Amino acid sequence: MVLSLIIAISVLVSIVFAMVNGNLQSLVAAWTQGAGEAVSLCIALCGIICLWSAVIELMRQSGLAEKLSKLLRPVLGRIFPTAAKDRETMEALSQNVSANLLGLGNAATPAGIRAATLMQKLSGQSHASNELCLLVVMNTASIQLLPTTVAALRTSLGAFAPYDILPAVWLTSAASVSAGIFAAKLFEKLSSP
């Protein structure tokens, strides 16, 4: 809904600006050029995204993803003490986090949804429990070991070493996730005096 509004407003605002600046002709040219560029961008990204997707599937099928999920369990137990009491919830939770870490978006969402429904059942409340809010916050702040789409974008746009931003991405994600967890915990304290 918000996106539809943004699209409509940007078209209208652009037309008004172009009228004022007297470049309506080049506006239409730019508009149609954008569609062509969209397809070129997808073609440029296609090979790299598919290649990474292939590597990620290999991680899943070889059992590496499962292994990481087991390694994460003790750490997550400290962040989610209530969920840690239930084995099934903990399993879904660690699958969700490990899939996110590996960039397995397709596997992360179903595991996350399973964790969310189980957590909500455990809490027995109708509104979002503290731990569910935390789970959602952790999912909105991406923690990714291999930001493949960005790497693909940089490769296709001529970066000298497309992967040299990885350490910066890792530290930035860590900062953003920590801030999210901290904020969620702070709001918890504020809402329950």
Next chain:
Amino acid sequence: MRFLGELAVPLILGGIFTYAIFKKTDVFSAMTKGAKDGLRVIWGIIPALITLLPCIYMLRESGALDVLCRMISPLSSLLGIPSETVPLMLMRPLSGSGALALAGDIIKTSGADSFTGRCAAVMLGSTETTFYVIAVYFGAAGIKNSRHAIPAALIADFTGFVAAVFFTRLFFGF
């Protein structure tokens, strides 16, 4: 640290393939299946990009994007954020393909290895489509009252944007 970035992919790949061979995984069939999934992902984003990229081109050509960036630049320069990345920061929580289109445009016009281009890349790679994720999770768990999830998630996003600028400066010495 820059060295680590160059070494990361070979190391990760080496680890993955060693483990796969050790576990006797069918590497070829796993990878072709993964590549097929990748094709589906690309196929899925083409229509969104065809809808969104022309809007960005229009905004830039008309001069509206320039005006927007100039309006925000006093505020963003206070935090050291390049004003070109501000539209990306606004779009990021709302739409994944919108953010991809904007980041692609910024990286292309500013240069992939420029400060602004790198900032945009780090911002895109270290954040998520917040509102989409919130809608999916709370929708699935059947929850109407999301309490503090949205403000906390937005705080995380904003911290990510500021941190992206900080770490880009730190690692690449701009």
